[in-house]
Every structure is written in C-alpha cells, then in structure tokens.
Amino acid sequence: MKNYHSIKNIKFVEKSLLITIDGKDYKFPLKLISDKLSNAKPEQLNNYKISPSGYGIHWPLLDEDISIDGLLKLKQKKVIYENLL
Template identity: 55%
Template structure:
C-alpha cells in the first residue's frame, strides 16, 4: 500500500481544522471545506478515522470524507494510453 500522507494531531480550534500533514501543521477554515464539520457537535468532530494510506479522513457520525490532496490543492492527472 502506498502511503500518500502522514496525518497526525487532528483537532479543531473554533471553526478551524488543524492537522499535522507530513510533518507540517496546516489549518483549514471549516466554512470553506465542510459545512457538515462546521455544524457538527464536538463528539461528531472528534469521532474520525484516518485512512491507512493517509489519503483522507472519514467522520462516520456525519458521513463526511475529506481528501488530504483536496485540502492541499493537489490535483492528479490521469495518464491514459490510447492505441489506434
């Protein structure tokens, strides 16, 4: 399994999601990334699962998923091979 990101210290401060991603602390405004998390209770926010690969975080009580690449603005292009 490819490890996409090393995610640690998932926490909330007010309306901000704070994460340690690949050794760097990052903060994200919930208003721009997730209305579900913005309006979630403390127990809903603190009940989460980090994917084993570090690709994303899932909050099962509110059925919300956040992609780490999406948070960081990383996009992937598909490499298609076409034959004629």
C-alpha cells in the same frame, strides 16, 4: 498499499481544523472544507478515522469524507487568493 500522506495531530479549535500533514502544520476554516463539518457538534468532529494509507479522513457520524490532497489544494488556492489582494 501506497502511503499518500502522514497525518497527525488533528484538533478542532474555534471552527477550524488544525492538522499536521507530512510534518507541516496547517489550519483550515471548517466552513471552507465542508458544511457538515462546519455545523457539526464537537463529539461528531472528534469521531474520525484516518485512512491507513493517509489518503483521507472519514467522519462516520456525519457520513463525511475529505481527501488530504483536496485540503492541500484548498490551502494553495487560499494562498494564491491572499497574494492577489
């Protein structure tokens, strides 16, 4: 099985996802990731499963999945947008 990413230290603080991907720390506002995650209760957010390959994260109580590559692209778009301002 191909390993995509190393995912560690998932935390939810002040409506944001804090996560370490491939040794680098990121912060993503939940409202930019998913309406389901943004509106979820703490017990729903903290019930997640990281795929064995590091491809993504699944929240069974919310029936929500996100890919790590999608998160990284979201971060790249946000940086580009902020640099244009």
